[in-house]
Amino acid sequence: MKRDRRAVTEAAPAAALSPGLVVASHGRHYRVEADDGSRRNCHPRGKKSDCVVGDRVRWRHTTEGDDEGVIEAVEARRNLLFRQDEWRTKAFAANLDQIVVMVASEPVFSESQLARALVAAQSAGIEAWVLLNKTDLPGADEARRRLAPYRAMGTAVREAALKAAPEAAQAALLPLFAGRASLVLGPSGTGKSTLINRFVPGAAAAVGEISQALNSGRHTTTHTQWHWIDRAAGSALIDSPGFQEFGLRQVEPAALPALMPDLAAHVGACRFYNCTHRQEPGCGVRAAVERGEISESRYRIYGEILEELGRTAW
Numbered sequence: 001m002k003r004d005r006r007a008v009t010e011a012a013p014a015a016a017l018s019p020g021l022v023v024a025s026h027g028r029h030y031r032v033e034a035d036d037g038s039r040r041n042c043h044p045r046g047k048k049s050d051c052v053v054g055d056r057v058r059w060r061h062t063t064e065g066d067d068e069g070v071i072e073a074v075e076a077r078r079n080l081l082f083r084q085d086e087w088r089t090k091a092f093a094a095n096l097d098q099i100v101v102m103v104a105s106e107p108v109f110s111e112s113q114l115a116r117a118l119v120a121a122q123s124a125g126i127e128a129w130v131l132l133n134k135t136d137l138p139g140a141d142e143a144r145r146r147l148a149p150y151r152a153m154g155t156a157v158r159e160a161a162l163k164a165a166p167e168a169a170q171a172a173l174l175p176l177f178a179g180r181a182s183l184v185l186g187p188s189g190t191g192k193s194t195l196i197n198r199f200v201p202g203a204a205a206a207v208g209e210i211s212q213a214l215n216s217g218r219h220t221t222t223h224t225q226w227h228w229i230d231r232a233a234g235s236a237l238i239d240s241p242g243f244q245e246f247g248l249r250q251v252e253p254a255a256l257p258a259l260m261p262d263l264a265a266h267v268g269a270c271r272f273y274n275c276t277h278r279q280e281p282g283c284g285v286r287a288a289v290e291r292g293e294i295s296e297s298r299y300r301i302y303g304e305i306l307e308e309l310g311r312t313a314w
């Protein structure tokens with residue numbers, strides 16, 4: 001990740017450069033917010049489009065009086081998250097304080113997607129917790145049962161009924177969002193928009209405005225976007241669709257168990273130091289699965305991710 005470390009380059013006199021925050025992106029077009037809260041379209045200098053939402057940048061006006069800008073430099077990132085498709089891996093958000101992985105009683109969530117999101121967070125060094133929404137629906141107990149292994153391994157699982165009991169949800173969640181940049185992820189229909197609209201009045205309008213400014217037309221829901229809950233306090237929600245495409249290709253296969261706390265707790269018991277926890281005799285992880293200390297589904301998901309990482313020429 002060489003580009004993370006890129007220092008501020010002084011391509012222009014320092015006085016002409018202003019600090020800014022990338023709040024949305026579309027291709028090589030970026031929406032950059034200046035310290036006074038004003039927002040404008042900016043293009044990066046040079047051929048590479050290196051910015052992602054959450055990046056702190058140095059920009060300047062294209063020409064005097066013009067309300068477009070040029071990004072001259074990207075400041076060093078605290079962390080960086082990737083998404084992937086069949087062809088490539090792409091960074092999509094940086095400088096996050098936490099990841100909120102949303103699931104709901106309905107629709108039934110994919111445990112594999114949940115596990116992958118948590119591995120990606122751990123790999124990026126970002127704290128993550130689960131928000132179970134729609135606890136007013138009958139599927140809540142089954143969802144809690146499926147989340148039990150996650151609680152047991154130390155992942156915080158919080159609950160809300162954002163539509164059925166919005167005040168209670170707001171009171172419980174607001175302190176958790178205070179002063180932090182929180183990426184909200186989750187499968188479609190879980191309640192992400194309900195959450196964001198609750199905490200960021202005007203968020204829907206902002207999405208429309210930004211997509212118009214960046215010329216992205218109607219495809220608003222495919223873009224990562226930064227929303228302030230409280231700008232002065234630094235509280236923000238980052239909305240990013242595309243849960244299922246979480247990029248894990250940067251993870252070394254041998255590093256995977258360390259990113260899954262329930263497995264990591266047992267690797268010390270393996271006979272071989274380089275045990276893959278698949279076929280080897282004397283495997284502490286498989287023994288823990290047999291004793292019921294690691295859930296069958298978590299172990300199966302480990303195998304699936306491992307196989308996928310092994311297939312990827314990286």
Ligand SMILES: Nc1nc2c(ncn2[C@@H]2O[C@H](COP(=O)(O)OP(=O)(O)OP(=O)(O)O)[C@@H](O)[C@H]2O)c(=O)[nH]1
Nearest residue numbers: 133134161162163164187188189190191192193194
């Ligand atoms: N019963 C119940 N329904 C809820 C709750 N929260 C949200 N919903 C409903 O769930 C549906 C989906 O909510 P959205 O907020 O649009 O979900 P989303 O995650 O943004 O979905 P996409 O826009 O498809 O990504 C809506 O009909 C909401 O009204 C809740 O606490 N309980």
Ligand SMILES: [Zn+2]
Nearest residue numbers: 270275277283
């Ligand atoms: Zn093992």
